Every structure is written in C-alpha cells, then in structure tokens.
Amino acid sequence: QVQLVESGGGLVQAGGSLRLSCAASGRTFTSYAMGWFRQAPGKEREFVAVISWSTGLTYYADSVKGRFTISRENAKNTVFLQMNSLKPEDTAVYFCAAVQTYLLPRKGNGYHYWGQGTQVTVSS
Numbered sequence: 001q002v003q004l005v006e007s008g009g010g011l012v013q014a015g016g017s018l019r020l021s022c023a024a025s026g027r028t029f030t031s032y033a034m035g036w037f038r039q040a041p042g043k044e045r046e047f048v049a050v051i052s053w054s055t056g057l058t059y060y061a062d063s064v065k066g067r068f069t070i071s072r073e074n075a076k077n078t079v080f081l082q083m084n085s086l087k088p089e090d091t092a093v094y095f096c097a098a099v100q101t102y103l104l105p106r107k108g109n110g111y112h113y114w115g116q117g118t119q120v121t122v123s124s
Helices: none
Strands: 003-007 010-013 018-025 032-039 046-052 058-060 068-073 078-083 092-100 118-123
Touching (some): 018 032, 018 092, 032 068, 058 068
Parallel strands (some): 010 118
Antiparallel strands (some): 003 018, 018 078, 032 046, 032 092, 046 058, 068 078
8 A cells, every 4th residue: 555654844934945755655666756746725736846756857847946856765765855945835735646657747636646745834
C-alpha cells in the first residue's frame, strides 16, 4: 500500500524559506512521477511542481518558477520542495502526490496517491 507523508510546513514571513518533505513508502518508486499541489481556502487545487523519479526531469507552475525547487533523494524515498522568496499568496495546504508514469503530469486527476497535506502560511 502506497503511503505519502508530508512534513515541513509552518508559518514564515514573506521573503522567507521552507522545505517540504514527502516520505514515500509501500513500493519502489523508480517508475513514478511525484508531484506537489496546493490548495488555498476557497480556491481550487493548483499544480506546483513535478519530478520524474527515474530521470530527475522537472516541471514547474509559472507562479513558482525560479523560487521553488523540487528534488528527490532515492536512498530515503523522499521528495522535497524547497520554497524560497515566499509570498503571502503561497499560503495553502501543500499536498504530495504520486502516479506510476514516466511523464510529468500537471493535473491532479492524473495522480493515484495523495498525502494528507501540510499547511504553509506566509505572513506579510
């Protein structure tokens, strides 16, 4: 059974940084794509970034490009989202997601497994 557990969220001032972690377990993820999504109150879930576990290829939403970096550490089965230059509009619950594919899906309904989410709050 696949399990994704996010951590690292919290409260930070605008301009600050946070690093989110997604610990994956339950199978070998080398043929998986791992994505980060976020959902702010009253808004729809939004794609943030995705990484191919096998190739390391990445893709980012325009709103975070140049500020966020997605990476993975194979030995720990963990995916990271380094978030720099945070803005109040980055405030949301951030979710990790996984799907077995060599593509880089950007739609939430393309993912099969989801974590429980971690809250990120950026104060102005």
